[in-house]
Amino acid sequence: MGVVWAIANQKGGVGKTTTAVNLSASLAAAGKHVLVVDIDPQGNTTSGLGLNRGELEWSVYDVLLGEIHGEQAIRPSTLPQLDILPATVDLAGAEVELVSMASREFRLREALRSIEDRYDHILIDCPPSLGLLTVNALTAADSVLIPVQCEYYALEGLGQLLSVVRLVQTRLNPHLRVQGVLLTMYDARTNLSLEVAEEVKKYFQDRVFKTIIPRNVRLSEAPSHGQAILVYDPKSRGAEVYQQLAREVIALGEEV
Amino acid sequence: MGVVWAIANQKGGVGKTTTAVNLSASLAAAGKHVLVVDIDPQGNTTSGLGLNRGELEWSVYDVLLGEIHGEQAIRPSTLPQLDILPATVDLAGAEVELVSMASREFRLREALRSIEDRYDHILIDCPPSLGLLTVNALTAADSVLIPVQCEYYALEGLGQLLSVVRLVQTRLNPHLRVQGVLLTMYDARTNLSLEVAEEVKKYFQDRVFKTIIPRNVRLSEAPSHGQAILVYDPKSRGAEVYQQLAREVIALGEEV
Ligand SMILES: Nc1ncnc2c1ncn2[C@@H]1O[C@H](COP(=O)(O)OP(=O)(O)OP(=O)(O)O)[C@@H](O)[C@H]1O
Numbered sequence A, B: 001m002g003v004v005w006a007i008a009n010q011k012g013g014v015g016k017t018t019t020a021v022n023l024s025a026s027l028a029a030a031g032k033h034v035l036v037v038d039i040d041p042q043g044n045t046t047s048g049l050g051l052n053r054g055e056l057e058w059s060v061y062d063v064l065l066g067e068i069h070g071e072q073a074i075r076p077s078t079l080p081q082l083d084i085l086p087a088t089v090d091l092a093g094a095e096v097e098l099v100s101m102a103s104r105e106f107r108l109r110e111a112l113r114s115i116e117d118r119y120d121h122i123l124i125d126c127p128p129s130l131g132l133l134t135v136n137a138l139t140a141a142d143s144v145l146i147p148v149q150c151e152y153y154a155l156e157g158l159g160q161l162l163s164v165v166r167l168v169q170t171r172l173n174p175h176l177r178v179q180g181v182l183l184t185m186y187d188a189r190t191n192l193s194l195e196v197a198e199e200v201k202k203y204f205q206d207r208v209f210k211t212i213i214p215r216n217v218r219l220s221e222a223p224s225h226g227q228a229i230l231v232y233d234p235k236s237r238g239a240e241v242y243q244q245l246a247r248e249v250i251a252l253g254e255e256v
């Protein structure tokens, strides 16, 4: 039975996609069977793993609207043991279309039900908003992973995000846990990073991943090659820390 | 007659808020009367200029739903000649509420009509999405300013953004111009920044602002003090470049 992770934070640019791409690749490299689901209309996870959005016949849009089953839209990535349920531009219209549909918050959860057993981990990359697409991910998930960039504005939005998570836990998915906050783009040279990290640890205590992702330019170069960091530059600091995070996530899974 | 600018890009974390806060403050410092409108439910521009979102009686939410006039929600900032129409958390529900309302795309434009004459420039900070709030800003605007972070993923979304701008130009606001793309977080030490900047200049030609915003840690520290950069650290590189951008924007306004 796979563990489903929603990677969510409505603050933009905090490292949701970078984490979805590189954590899923690192879990696959560690021998796990992994599916990554891209429900962000920007489709950055889809292109970050080398797929060409224009060539895709089906996408997560068709699955959410119930036109096809999840299996039909799933594609292999260039990495063994890593599959992807890709996003295309038509996903941009999904939120408005979903609003008036029955069980609109459960569409993704229902779609994943028949494919969950094939994977050890399913990671869902969310858009920078708290709308219906992110609510679908939180309703489908066992755990939510919250990337927090070590900057001031990223702290501000956490209250809003947690209140939506609580709403989902009470009304839609009592099973959902805040498994952890992941500190990203940590720059040891600045006080700001240190202050934000202290603040986050004070508030979230043991729900902060021990692995901290430093700012590393190789991570921002890899997407232009459509590769995860462990393919683009396996010796980089970025590749190391995401593999360290994968080990931490696997150990957590064993506790469940 | 004030010039209305929408600061928009659905890619998250590209510097929309940082530009809204610091360009508006720099325009005010140059003697212009400026209003900054925060229509992002995150409310980062509101707190970035030192307002406490919890203490606000009215906000842009009440204005969009037609409960009050714009004037009633406008507040002075700590800077002379800079006012703000703030956002609060209830704005998060606005998109779903607006969907079923009459002339839903024109709510902001109508709200600004009676106050436009009091300001030389009105800047609107948008959320990281292409939903109804951003469409309201584009419908109300004379010009759109598109911040583009010098990173790969930021390039990818430009096509989608431009097609929404074209849609707004044909159906809602034929007057809207793409005044310019602003390159942000430029890091001269990396090839990536150079490559992205070249790519953007090739595509947008003369519609790229000459001012390029470099990565500057003082810009990311200022928000935690609720201050624009020219108050927090007037001698910093960040303060200099945003004042340079203000001069460029003023010169453009004179051409119109
Ligand atoms: N640790 C890091 N070091 C350096 N650059 C990074 C790091 N993590 C992410 N980036 C870069 O920062 C930018 C933002 O990251 P990313 O796109 O993953 O964030 P996001 O939260 O998915 O954004 P959005 O809110 O738009 O979906 C990207 O250009 C990415 O390449």
Ligand SMILES: Nc1ncnc2c1ncn2[C@@H]1O[C@H](COP(=O)(O)OP(=O)(O)OP(=O)(O)O)[C@@H](O)[C@H]1O
Residues within 6 Å of the ligand: A010, A011, A012, A013, A128, A151, A152, A153, A154, B011, B012, B013, B014, B015, B016, B017, B018, B019, B040, B044, B126, B127, B128, B184, B185, B186, B213, B214, B215, B216, B217, B219, B220, B221, B223
């Ligand atoms: N030139 C810069 N140098 C250094 N840091 C910057 C710069 N511009 C913005 N930042 C920081 O980068 C982060 C993202 O910027 P900002 O919040 O302004 O982007 P945004 O596009 O408004 O994000 P969102 O999509 O969430 O609204 C913030 O923490 C900000 O302080």
Ligand SMILES: [Mg+2]
Residues within 6 Å of the ligand: A016, A017, A018, A040, A044, A126, A127
């Ligand atoms: Mg993303």
Ligand SMILES: [Mg+2]
Residues within 6 Å of the ligand: B016, B017, B018, B040, B044, B125, B126
């Ligand atoms: Mg912003």
